[in-house]
Amino acid sequence: MSSIPSLTDTALKEATSSTGISYQFYNAGKDPIIDSIDDEIREWYENQKEEINDYLYYVYETKNFWQGIIVHRKNIDMQVTVRMIPIFLKQNFEGLFVIYSKSENIVSEEYKDMATDLKVLFDSSYDVLFVSDANGNALRVSSACERLWGKSKEDFLRQNVYELENEKVFYPSITRMVLQEKRKISAIQKTSTGKTLLVVGTPVKDKNGNVVRVVNASRDITEINKLQEELIAARAIAERYQKELEEVKRDYSSPKKLIFSSKTMERIAEQTKMVARYNSSVLITGESGVGKEIIASMIHEFSNRSEQPFIKINCGALPESLLESELFGYVKGTFTGADKDGKKGLFLAANKGTILLDEITEMPLSLQVKLLRVLQESEIRPIGSVNSKKINVRIIASTNRNIETLIKEGNFREDLYYRLKVIPIEIPPLRDRKEDIPLLVEYFTQEFNKEYKVRKKVSKEAIHIIRKEPWKGNIRELKNFVERLLIMSKNDEVEKQDVMEILTDDSQEQLPINIYFDDQINLYETLESVECEILKRAAMKYTTTTEIAAALSVNQSTISKKLRKYNIQYRNQK
Numbered sequence: 001m002s003s004i005p006s007l008t009d010t011a012l013k014e015a016t017s018s019t020g021i022s023y024q025f026y027n028a029g030k031d032p033i034i035d036s037i038d039d040e041i042r043e044w045y046e047n048q049k050e051e052i053n054d055y056l057y058y059v060y061e062t063k064n065f066w067q068g069i070i071v072h073r074k075n076i077d078m079q080v081t082v083r084m085i086p087i088f089l090k091q092n093f094e095g096l097f098v099i100y101s102k103s104e105n106i107v108s109e110e111y112k113d114m115a116t117d118l119k120v121l122f123d124s125s126y127d128v129l130f131v132s133d134a135n136g137n138a139l140r141v142s143s144a145c146e147r148l149w150g151k152s153k154e155d156f157l158r159q160n161v162y163e164l165e166n167e168k169v170f171y172p173s174i175t176r177m178v179l180q181e182k183r184k185i186s187a188i189q190k191t192s193t194g195k196t197l198l199v200v201g202t203p204v205k206d207k208n209g210n211v212v213r214v215v216n217a218s219r220d221i222t223e224i225n226k227l228q229e230e231l232i233a234a235r236a237i238a239e240r241y242q243k244e245l246e247e248v249k250r251d252y253s254s255p256k257k258l259i260f261s262s263k264t265m266e267r268i269a270e271q272t273k274m275v276a277r278y279n280s281s282v283l284i285t286g287e288s289g290v291g292k293e294i295i296a297s298m299i300h301e302f303s304n305r306s307e308q309p310f311i312k313i314n315c316g317a318l319p320e321s322l323l324e325s326e327l328f329g330y331v332k333g334t335f336t337g338a339d340k341d342g343k344k345g346l347f348l349a350a351n352k353g354t355i356l357l358d359e360i361t362e363m364p365l366s367l368q369v370k371l372l373r374v375l376q377e378s379e380i381r382p383i384g385s386v387n388s389k390k391i392n393v394r395i396i397a398s399t400n401r402n403i404e405t406l407i408k409e410g411n412f413r414e415d416l417y418y419r420l421k422v423i424p425i426e427i428p429p430l431r432d433r434k435e436d437i438p439l440l441v442e443y444f445t446q447e448f449n450k451e452y453k454v455r456k457k458v459s460k461e462a463i464h465i466i467r468k469e470p471w472k473g474n475i476r477e478l479k480n481f482v483e484r485l486l487i488m489s490k491n492d493e494v495e496k497q498d499v500m501e502i503l504t505d506d507s508q509e510q511l512p513i514n515i516y517f518d519d520q521i522n523l524y525e526t527l528e529s530v531e532c533e534i535l536k537r538a539a540m541k542y543t544t545t546t547e548i549a550a551a552l553s554v555n556q557s558t559i560s561k562k563l564r565k566y567n568i569q570y571r572n573q574k
């Protein structure tokens with residue numbers, strides 16, 4: 001075994017104790033044969049062993065003197081000057097003498113200040129900082145780490161990123177990714193505490209390009225993410241309402257033709273022309289798709305208001321607050337955001353003309369009171385205004401519901417009902433006036449021929465079959481059926497067989513839902529699930545609520561409400 005010539009261990013100790021110097025001697029075989037490190041430096045030494053070993057190997061290889069300052073990994077104040085002196089006797093390499101001396105003084109005041117500043121920055125930075133070494137061991141972390149990862153700083157520093165990632169404290173580990181790819185990486189990280197973080201991991205490299213540290217800055221974007229999702233959802237809702245609005249307040253410049261051959265409809269048509277001359281309110285009732293809207297537009301056309309606007313709004317398609325502002329408008333400064341200069345409501349827009357309040361029964365009670373005032377006093381008060389404005393609008397209301405039942409249930413004001421039904425018009429369902437069917441089929445065929453530039457006609461036998469159907473969705477359903485028939489039939493003359501095929505197709509179209517009967521069955525819930533299933537399918541196929549309504553032969557406000565109820569999005573919304 002080699003020893004240090006001329007200096008014994010005791011002598012060395014004496015020589016160094018007065019200076020507070022710690023030292024080690026390694027023989028030529030790299031074994032530490034003397035180890036005299038004081039307690040203060042010992043703690044530093046244990047922490048820095050790997051780094052010191054690297055330098056030891058370097059000196060053994062080169063046999064050159066080496067000196068450097070090694071800073072404690074976790075405690076920046078603890079800095080030790082290390083000197084490695086190769087010992088030769090008669091030119092023979094005998095070993096390595098390593099001297100350790102505490103060297104706070106070597107770090108300039110300027111650096112100390114910087115270190116203090118960095119410490120403060122570390123803990124107060126908006127981003128949570130996390131430093132690890134080349135093996136992924138946690139070296140430093142801001143105190144805010146508990147908030148993000150649910151682990152105390154102390155616990156964190158005991159672990160390494162691979163363990164933390166395995167335990168799913170966070171996933172993925174950005175440090176691991178930086179160490180693998182040796183480049184700066186920004187990525188989204190999820191934590192076991194349910195947070196979403198944006199982490200930027202930056203490698204710190206030594207002269208040789210090896211990654212020696214990874215510094216991560218983690219920003220909690222959970223809230224931002226949530227807000228962003230909410231914003232997207234709010235935008236989608238706004239867009240949806242915008243579309244609904246466009247659909248519900250179409251202006252009717254060219255009224256559609258009323259086709260009929262039945263006596264009942266003839267009487268209604270005459271009544272319509274007659275009442276058109278007066279200004280009284282009209283209440284049109286009848287099942288969905290019977291032609292209430294056509295009758296309303298005829299009343300306007302035959303009146304002396306025909307040169308003025310005819311505006312229709314579907315009271316069931318909009319939420320209460322939106323419906324109120326659409327109808328009554330608002331004054332400048334009432335709402336922040338869009339239209340901050342105020343908005344003219346539909347009553348004012350329809351001034352001197354006619355307004356059709358479709359689905360009147362869907363109007364909330366609070367707005368029913370306001371409407372009653374419009375009817376009684378012929379004036380409106382925009383939201384946010386103290387002044388009323390006189391208006392001259394003919395009001396037509398329509399519904400497919402039984403208003404008297406709604407009044408009994410307390411959902412419709414009786415006084416408003418009587419105000420609206422000064423002139424009541426009830427349109428019978430198509431099944432009670434089947435004689436209208438052939439004419440309607442012929443009319444819709446001509447319309448579609450014009451639209452699709454074809455020359456199709458429906459044979460008598462085909463019409464005969466069509467007449468037999470119940471047409472629960474009334475004329476709307478019949479119209480859609482004719483369109484489909486013309487599109488699907490191969491020849492110019494639509495035959496009985498074509499009609500049969502579509503009717504059989506429809507009856508065979510099964511829903512992917514199994515209904516079993518037992519004593520536990522809840523009728524209401526079962527019906528709802530079937531309804532929801534049908535709506536989902538329709539929403540996949542069509543792009544607007546109007547199209548879905550037409551396909552299912554119900555009115556558009558019913559569809560809007562039900563889609564909202566079941567939280568179903570139609571194709572345009574996705």
Ligand SMILES: Nc1ncnc2c1ncn2[C@@H]1O[C@H](COP(=O)(O)OP(=O)(O)OP(=O)(O)O)[C@@H](O)[C@H]1O
Pocket residue numbers: 256257258259260286287288289290291292293294295358399400475476479554555556
């Ligand atoms: N007698 C008719 N002649 C020609 N087309 C008609 C006739 N009746 C209804 N239609 C057409 O059928 C469709 C449904 O009619 P309309 O919208 O007037 O029904 P509605 O009773 O107001 O329905 P909803 O209660 O669902 O709003 C429209 O395309 C309309 O043009």
